[in-house]
Amino acid sequence: MNILHIAAHLGGGVGKAHSSLCSVDPGSIKRSYLLLESPRDLRHVDLLRQLGADVVVAPDRQTISSMAAKADIVQVEWWNHPRLYECLCETAWPKMRTLFWSHISGIAAPYLPTGLLTGDDRFVFSSECSFAAPNVATLPPATRSKFSVVNSGFGLPPRTVDGGRRNRNSISYLGTVDFAKMSPDIFRVADEAATSEAPVRLWGEVSPLSEVVHTAAAMRDPRRVRFMGHTDNPAAVFAQTSIFLYLLQPEHLGTAENALTEAMSSGCVPVVFNNPAEAAIVEDGRTGFVVCNIAEATERLRWMMRNPEAVAEMGRKAADHIATTRMPVSSAMAFEKIYADLLQVEKRRTDFRSRLGDTAAEWFLSTKTLARATPEKLDLRTGGRAAKGTIDHFLTCFPEDTSLLSLIADPTDGDWSSDRPNCLSRDREFAVA
Incomplete structure (x- = not known):
C-alpha cells in the first residue's frame, strides 16, 4: 500500500x-x-x-x-x-x-x-x-x-511507574512558554498554591523580554515559579514530577497535546482547564483534574500537595490509561x-479551488470565519509576528498577492470605510516565522 x-x-x-x-x-x-x-x-x-x-x-x-x-x-x-x-x-x-x-x-x-x-x-x-x-x-x-x-x-514507551521514588511535591509545566498557548492564570495559581520551596518549574524556551517573564516578575512572590529553560529530555523531567500544571489558553489550536500525554504516561497527574482538547485526554478525578477556573485549580493543587499518596495512585491510573489508548x-x-x-x-x-477559493485572501478568510467575512469584523493584528495562519504568515508566503494586500489596505485610500479599527498599512514590514 x-x-x-x-x-x-x-x-x-x-x-x-x-x-x-x-x-x-x-x-x-x-x-x-x-x-x-x-x-x-x-x-x-x-x-x-x-x-x-x-x-x-x-x-x-x-x-x-x-x-x-x-x-x-x-x-x-x-x-x-x-x-x-x-x-x-x-x-x-x-x-x-x-x-x-x-x-x-x-x-x-x-x-x-x-x-x-x-x-x-x-x-x-x-x-x-x-x-x-x-x-x-x-x-x-x-x-x-x-x-x-x-x-x-x-505517550512515552511503557515502563514501571514508581510514584514513591519521585519528589512528591514537584510541580512542572512543560511546553510552549508563551501566552499564545500558556494561560497567564498559571501564575495566579502558583501565587496562591505553590511555595518558594516547592515552586512551579516552567520547562521551555522563553525570551527574557517576553510578556511571560514580566508577568512572573509581577507575582506577589516570584519565587513560586522557576524558569528552567529548554530540555532535550522531557522524560527525565516527568520522572521527577508529581503534579503537571498544564493550564492553557481557552482557544489554543492544539489537539495532540504531546506534553500532557507524555507526562501522564510517566505517572504525572495533570491539572488542566476544561478546554476541549485537554478534557478529551484527562478523565476528571481519575487520571487528573479538569478545572473551570483559577479558584478550582488553586483548590486542587493545594489538595494534591496535602495528599501525595492519593496523587501517586492517580498517577498510576493515568499511566495505565495512556498505555492502553494513546500509543x-x-x-x-x-x-x-x-x-x-x-x-x-x-x-x-x-x-479543490471550487471548495477552498480562488484567491489567497479567500483561503485566509476561510480560517477566520464560518460565514462570509467583512473586513470591518476582522481583527488582523498580529504584533508583527508571522505566526501560523496569520495575515502576516500569508503575506510572507505571498508578498505580492493583490487579494491579500486589499485586506490590509489603508482605509483612507477608499477601499474600506474609515472607521475600521484594526487596519494594517500597505507599507508594513512582515516578520518571517
Missing part, C-alpha cells in the same frame, strides 16, 4: 506523530512525504528516512501530480498553512483517493474549511474534541459519519482500517 503524505513541513508535533507511526508500521505500508517548504528542524525527517520513508522537499507542481497519480492514497496533513492551500488549489491533480488528517481542532479560529468537511474525501480528526467544531456539529448525521478520530499524540500502535492500526476502507473507493478527480 503506497501512501503519499503532503505536508507543509514535518516539524514539532506532526513530525513526531509520523516518525512514531512509521516506527510501528506493518511491512505492507510504504510511506512517502512531500514537504512544501524546507524544514528547519530535520530530526523527524532524518528519522523517517532511516525508517524507510521517502521524503521530497519543495517539489514542483509536476512532481506533486506525478507522485499523487502513483499513490494508492494521498493523505494531506492539514492545518491552516498558506502553502497547503496553494498546493491544493493550484496543482493539476490526477484522479486519486484523498484523506485529510487535521492537526488543529477547528473549534475556534482557525476553523476547518467547510469546503473540505463537506466534500467526498475522508476526514480524520486528531482529537475527539473536533466534533464540537461549529461547522462540524451542524452537519447532518450522514455527512458526519465519514469522520474518524486517530490520535496524533502518544503509536493504536493509531497505526486505526489508519490501517481507514486505508483498507478507502481502497474500496474508486479514484476520482477533485477541484
